[in-house]
Amino acid sequence: MDRFELMQMLKQHSEEKIVLLVLDGLGGLPLEGRTELEAARTPFMDDLASRSDTGLMIPVLPGITPGSGPGHLALFGYDPLQYLIGRGILSALGVKFPIREGDLAARVNFATLDAKGKVLDRRAGRIPDEINRAMCEKIREIHIPGIEIFIETEKEHRAALILRGDRFSDNLSETDPQKTGVPPLPVKPLDNRAESVHTAELLNQFLDEVRRKLKNEKPANGILLRGFALHQQIPLFKKIYGLNACAIAGYPMYRGLASLVGMDVIETKSGVEPEFEKLAELWGAYDFYFVHIKYTDSRGEDGDFKAKVKVIEEVDSHLPTILNLKPDVLAITADHSTPATYGAHSWHPVPLLINSKWARRSEVTHFGENELVRGSLGTLRSIDLMPLLLAHGGKLAKFGA
Amino acid sequence: MDRFELMQMLKQHSEEKIVLLVLDGLGGLPLEGRTELEAARTPFMDDLASRSDTGLMIPVLPGITPGSGPGHLALFGYDPLQYLIGRGILSALGVKFPIREGDLAARVNFATLDAKGKVLDRRAGRIPDEINRAMCEKIREIHIPGIEIFIETEKEHRAALILRGDRFSDNLSETDPQKTGVPPLPVKPLDNRAESVHTAELLNQFLDEVRRKLKNEKPANGILLRGFALHQQIPLFKKIYGLNACAIAGYPMYRGLASLVGMDVIETKSGVEPEFEKLAELWGAYDFYFVHIKYTDSRGEDGDFKAKVKVIEEVDSHLPTILNLKPDVLAITADHSTPATYGAHSWHPVPLLINSKWARRSEVTHFGENELVRGSLGTLRSIDLMPLLLAHGGKLAKFGA
Numbered sequence: 130m131d132r133f134e135l136m137q138m139l140k141q142h143s144e145e146k147i148v149l150l151v152l153d154g155l156g157g158l159p160l161e162g163r164t165e166l167e168a169a170r171t172p173f174m175d176d177l178a179s180r181s182d183t184g185l186m187i188p189v190l191p192g193i194t195p196g197s198g199p200g201h202l203a204l205f206g207y208d209p210l211q212y213l214i215g216r217g218i219l220s221a222l223g224v225k226f227p228i229r230e231g232d233l234a235a236r237v238n239f240a241t242l243d244a245k246g247k248v249l250d251r252r253a254g255r256i257p258d259e260i261n262r263a264m265c266e267k268i269r270e271i272h273i274p275g276i277e278i279f280i281e282t283e284k285e286h287r288a289a290l291i292l293r294g295d296r297f298s299d300n301l302s303e304t305d306p307q308k309t310g311v312p313p314l315p316v317k318p319l320d321n322r323a324e325s326v327h328t329a330e331l332l333n334q335f336l337d338e339v340r341r342k343l344k345n346e347k348p349a350n351g352i353l354l355r356g357f358a359l360h361q362q363i364p365l366f367k368k369i370y371g372l373n374a375c376a377i378a379g380y381p382m383y384r385g386l387a388s389l390v391g392m393d394v395i396e397t398k399s400g401v402e403p404e405f406e407k408l409a410e411l412w413g414a415y416d417f418y419f420v421h422i423k424y425t426d427s428r429g430e431d432g433d434f435k436a437k438v439k440v441i442e443e444v445d446s447h448l449p450t451i452l453n454l455k456p457d458v459l460a461i462t463a464d465h466s467t468p469a470t471y472g473a474h475s476w477h478p479v480p481l482l483i484n485s486k487w488a489r490r491s492e493v494t495h496f497g498e499n500e501l502v503r504g505s506l507g508t509l510r511s512i513d514l515m516p517l518l519l520a521h522g523g524k525l526a527k528f529g530a
Numbered sequence: 531m532d533r534f535e536l537m538q539m540l541k542q543h544s545e546e547k548i549v550l551l552v553l554d555g556l557g558g559l560p561l562e563g564r565t566e567l568e569a570a571r572t573p574f575m576d577d578l579a580s581r582s583d584t585g586l587m588i589p590v591l592p593g594i595t596p597g598s599g600p601g602h603l604a605l606f607g608y609d610p611l612q613y614l615i616g617r618g619i620l621s622a623l624g625v626k627f628p629i630r631e632g633d634l635a636a637r638v639n640f641a642t643l644d645a646k647g648k649v650l651d652r653r654a655g656r657i658p659d660e661i662n663r664a665m666c667e668k669i670r671e672i673h674i675p676g677i678e679i680f681i682e683t684e685k686e687h688r689a690a691l692i693l694r695g696d697r698f699s700d701n702l703s704e705t706d707p708q709k710t711g712v713p714p715l716p717v718k719p720l721d722n723r724a725e726s727v728h729t730a731e732l733l734n735q736f737l738d739e740v741r742r743k744l745k746n747e748k749p750a751n752g753i754l755l756r757g758f759a760l761h762q763q764i765p766l767f768k769k770i771y772g773l774n775a776c777a778i779a780g781y782p783m784y785r786g787l788a789s790l791v792g793m794d795v796i797e798t799k800s801g802v803e804p805e806f807e808k809l810a811e812l813w814g815a816y817d818f819y820f821v822h823i824k825y826t827d828s829r830g831e832d833g834d835f836k837a838k839v840k841v842i843e844e845v846d847s848h849l850p851t852i853l854n855l856k857p858d859v860l861a862i863t864a865d866h867s868t869p870a871t872y873g874a875h876s877w878h879p880v881p882l883l884i885n886s887k888w889a890r891r892s893e894v895t896h897f898g899e900n901e902l903v904r905g906s907l908g909t910l911r912s913i914d915l916m917p918l919l920l921a922h923g924g925k926l927a928k929f930g931a
Contacts, residue, residue, distance in 0.1 A: 159891055189929060191910055192917025193536070196930035209930065210531045216931040356931070468888075474928055476921045477890055478906060498906055499893050508908030 132206070133369050135528070136516065140371040143523035145457035148408070148418045149514075151204060152444060153197075153383075154426030156466025156479040156498065160434050165425075165469060166480060167497035168434075169441040173448040174461065174482070174496035182488040184506025185478035185498065186514065188465050194476045200464030201386045205419075206370075206515035207363065214389070215299065215358020220289035222385020224281040228360045233297040233328065236356040237280065237288040238305065239264055239349035246312045246340075246351075251305065252286040253349040261288060264349050271338040273331065283381075290354065292332075297359055298325035304336065305353035313353055365391030366417075370519060375411065377404050378421035387419055399423065401443050405450040412454050416524075420451075429467030430474075437469045458485040458521045460514065461496070478508060485521035533607070534770050536929070537917065541772040544924035546858035549809070549819045550915075552605060553845060554598075554784075555827030557867025557880040557899065561835050566826075566870060567881060568898035569835075570842040574849040575862065575883070575897035583889035585907025586879035586899065587915065589866050595877040601865030602787045606820075607771075607916035608764065615790065616700060616759020621690035623786020625682040629761045634698040634729065637757040638681065638689040639706065640665055640750035647713045647741075647752075652706065653687040654750040662689060665750050672739040674732065684782075691755065693733075698760055699726035705737065706754035714754055766792030767818075771920060776812065778805050779822035788820055800824065802844050806851040813855050817925075821852075827875075830868030838870045859886045859922045861915065862897070879909060886922035 130138075157164035188195045188203050189210070198219055199209035217234030228234065239261060241250040256264075261282045268280050279291040302317040316332040318325035332354065343350045366374050368391075376387030379399020388394050393415070397407040401422055408420055422444060428437035451459065463479040480501050491504030502508065506517075519525045531539075558565035589596045589604050590611070599620055600610035618635030629635065640662060642651040662683045669681050680692040703718040717733040719726035733755070744751045767775045769792075777788030780800020789795050794816070798808040802823055809821055823845060829838035852860065864880040881902050892905030903909065907918075920926045 158888065162891075164890070185906060185908065190533070190536075190917060191907075191914035192919070192921035192926060193540070194921065194926065194928045196928050199930040210536065213531070214930065219931050471888060475888070476918070476926075478908070498890065502906050502908060503904065508906075508910075 132208070132512070133364055136206070136369050136519075139525045139528055140519070141524060141526045142371065145522035145524065146413075146416060146418070147458040147518050147522045148420065148451060148456040148460070149204070149518065150420045150422070150451065150459065150461045151201075152422050152425045152441070152461065152463050154429045154465060154467025154474065155441070155463035156468070156475070156477050157429070157437070158468035158470045158475075158477065160470055164498050165429070165434060165437045166441060167495070167499065169438045169445070171441060171445040171496055173445050173452065175494060177448070177452070177484055178482050178491075178493045178496040178501070180490060181482045181484040182506050183491045183493050183501040183504030184481045185502050185508045186462060186481045186511045187478050187508060188511045192476050194474050195465045196474065197382055197464060198386065200511075201383065203511035204462070204464055204514055205366070205390050206512055207390070208512055212363050216356030217289070217299075217358035218360050219382055219385060220283060220287070220356070221291050222389060223381035224283055224289050225381065225384070226279065226281055226289060226291055228291065229293065230360060230362045231293070231297070232360045233292045233299060234358050234360060235290045235354045237290050238353040238355070239286045239288070240313070240351045240353050241348040242312075242351040248306060248309045248311060248313060248351070250348065251309065251353065255285045256349050258282060258284060260349060261286065264343065264346065267342045267346075268339055271335065271342065273335060273338075276331065278335065286349070295327070295331070296324045297328045298322060299357040299359040300325050301329055301332070301357045303355045303357070305355050313351060316354065363389065367391055370515065371524070372417045373415050374417035374419065375415045376419045376421070377407050378419070379404060380421070380423045383421045383423070392419060401447050405447050409450055409454060425463070426467045429469050430472060432469050432472035434469035458483065458518055460484075460518055462514065479511070481506060481509070481514070483517060483521060487521050533609070533913070534765055537607070537770050540926045540929055541920070542925060542927045543772065546923035546925065547814075547817060547819070548859040548919050548923045549821065549852060549857040549861070550605070550919065551821045551823070551852065551860065551862045552602075553823050553826045553842070553862065553864050555830045555866060555868025555875065556842070556864035557869070557876070557878050558830070558838070559869035559871045559876075559878065561871055565899050566830070566835060566838045567842060568896070568900065570839045570846065572842060572846040572897055574846050574853065576895060578849070578853070578860075578885055579883050579894045579897040579902070581891060582883045582885040583907050584892045584894050584902040584905030585882045586903050586909045587863060587882045587912045588879050588909065589912045593877050595875050596866045597875065598783055598865060599787065601912070602784065604912035605863070605865055605915055606767070606791050607913055608791070609913055613764050617757030618690070618700075618759035619761050620783055620786060621684060621688070621757070622692050623790060624782035625684055625690050626782065626786070627680065627682055627690060627692055629692065630694065631761060631763045632694070632698070633761045634693045634700060635759050635761060636691045636755045638691050639754040639756070640687045640689070641714070641752045641754050642749040643713075643752040649707060649710045649712060649714060649752070651749065652710065652754065656686045657750050659683060659685060661750060662687065665744065665747065668743045669740055672736065672743060674736060674739075677732065679736065687750070696728070696732070697725045698729045699723060700758040700760040701726050702730055702733070702758045704756045704758070706756050714752060717755070764790065768792055771916065771925070773818045773925075774816050775818035775820065776816045777820045777822070778808050778812070779820070780805060781822070781824045784822040784824070793820060802848050806848050810851055810855060826864070827868045830870050831873060833870055833873035835870035859884065859919055861919055863915065880912070882907060882910070882915070884918060884922060888922050
């Protein structure tokens with residue numbers, strides 16, 4: 130029996146409400162002896178930690194640095210080595226494209242080509258979104274019999290391409306040459322299957338049409354395709370856990386990941402206060418609330434230790450908005466670490482706190498990595514979180530007699 | 531996707547140098563309240579631990595006592611339940627025999643038989659190596675059509691036998707009766723497959739020839755065969771991790787295990803100082819240096835607590851030779867525990883320290899089992915070590931977008 134079969138077998142209804150607060154990239158590394166979380170003044174989280182069970186979580190496997198996709202899928206209980214979400218799919222989800230099983234998605238970069246078709250600028254000078262939208266409009270005029278073509282603006286030079294209506298393969302080479310002074314590469318099939326050969330032909334035909342459509346444009350007179358990915362529907366939250374779940378997340382990718390597992394995605398402004406207020410506004414309508422705060426990760430990626438500390442303190446100052454709702458289960462954790470000293474996602478275990486009247490309570494007085502590890506949850510894998518949250522919320526029956 | 535597929539996908543080159551220092555059998559049990567490692571005066575390791583991340587590692591599974599083979603394979607990232615290295619193969623590796631895929635290896639004991647062919651001494655009085663070599667020379671005169679027979683002296687009464695050139699099975703019964711006063715047992719196939727029946731026949735024919743060749747010798751006038759094992763090549767370090775790795779190990783078995791995974795095996799004297807000096811001499815030529823110190827295990831097996839403490843202190847006193855090289859990543863750990871009070875390999879988790887500028891740093895002031903467990907690495911499995919070392923050394927790319 131696998132994990133999901135176990136969950137489906139044991140899931141049961143309860144009135145309890147669960148809040149999963151994800152502070153993206155929260156885990157850190159010490160600067161002058163303390164991590165960002167240890168350095169932050171967090172009276173509400175500290176008090177909560179002293180009444181909670183705590184531990185650390187390994188997002189994928191020890192030593193593996195997760196992207197946002199695997200990091201979140203693991204938090205949602207999906208083994209990220211089993212459920213691989215390609216970059217094209219994440220782009221499509223990011224622009225709220227209603228992707229379907231069998232769709233082929235890719236990331237698009239608008240680029241500037243010279244008169245001989247060689248790449249002058251792989252990002253077309255980071256064109257404004259307006260030009261991006263106009264170029265997408267032109268590309269939408271292309272018709273290839275038997276398939277539907279969708280292209281949606283992301284931001285600046287980035288867009289998402291989706292093909293629908295045929296038997297596609299995503300085992301294809303990318304067209305971005307990764308340098309200037311050479312032409313974009315053709316799409317090549319990476320295996321001999323008929324669908325790989327056919328999909329490569331279709332895409333090369335599409336790229337010819339794009340070249341014709343954009344040849345008099347500037348600076349965006351070409352496109353580069355990367356991250357081909359076929360969409361395969363994954364088991365839904367409702368089916369696995371029986372949960373009526375929603376996502377409160379300001380950023381497109383996290384909204385996309387939540388929609389992928391079947392959560393209702395709530396319209397919200399991005400930011401600690403508006404997202405927490407949105408949670409309060411919705412309170413009672415769902416069993417499970419995924420709240421995503423992006424800025425801990427952003428400031429970590431900026432390498433700005435102090436600014437990351439400030440975001441953590443901002444979250445703490447607004448925590449009473451959540452505490453006042455008296456959620457039956459409240460977890461605070463992260464999808465991965467983004468230590469400011471490292472300036473990027475990293476493999477380090479992430480902080481975890483689970484507050485509920487059934488939590489064992491650790492001898493912890495501060496919400497910081499070095500204290501949390503002493504909690505009775507120990508060091509878990511992130512895919513273990515969902516069963517724990519359900520258990521604390523009375524949503525899992527006993528296994529076996 | 532399995533671990534090795536993941537590693538192959540994420541591996542990337544970096545200039546960082548990794549040192550894996552294995553103190554064989556380091557983990558201990560307390561005598562008068564402190565383990566060998568806790569009792570040892572280890573100022574350099576203590577200082578290092580306070581600047582490192584720490585934890586404990588379970589070599590195979592909780593409760594499982596590993597031999598040297600599984601213990602080391604796990605450290606090298608190979609699931610020891612999936613990659614089983616038979617005792618015959620370890621013997622062949624131990625004598626530096628260039629074993630090939632499909633070879634059948636076995637351990638040989640020279641024994642003394644009486645006039646009726648019954649075993650008088652299962653170890654032939656622990657004959658000197660010289661007699662062993664002379665007996666091997668005689669056995670090499672045996673010819674069986676269609677196969678090659680190799681026999682190599684190990685030490686005292688022990689040798690390694692290797693058959694090559696046919697389709698063999700290793701699902702065979704051993705010939706050592708494990709007691710005196712009875713004749714050696716014939717080899718029996720343990721299943722009905724043609725290759726099992728055939729291999730048993732070949733070996734019994736070989737044993738008849740040996741009996742004839744040695745019948746006038748003494749005290750070594752017979753052999754006993756144990757640990758039949760077919761050799762199957764396992765994935766190499768270079769392919770899985772992209773590492774240019776070497777092994778600095780004085781003892782044959784560890785040199786053999788390192789060569790099995792494709793490390794360059796460096797000629798060295800056995801001992802803390804010569805091995806550490808060899809590392810310094812080679813510094814820069816490899817990405818990954820496996821350094822193996824045997825004596826912690828030997829003194830543990832002797833049941834000599836004080837002597838094991840002394841070996842640990844000797845390692846500590848020479849640690850500056852390694853520290854002065856400023857390795858980017860330095861791990862100190864063990865393949866298994868060999869508590870002196872227990873006097874044998876045991877199942878207890880082993881100490882682990884990872885020093886690198888990207889280590890989270892635990893609140894630990896002494897390199898001892900009870901402190902290490904508080905580190906943020908928690909309790910890992912030994913197969914998790916390699917990905918962690920690669921991550922700290924910048925040798926693994928991000929997983930997923």
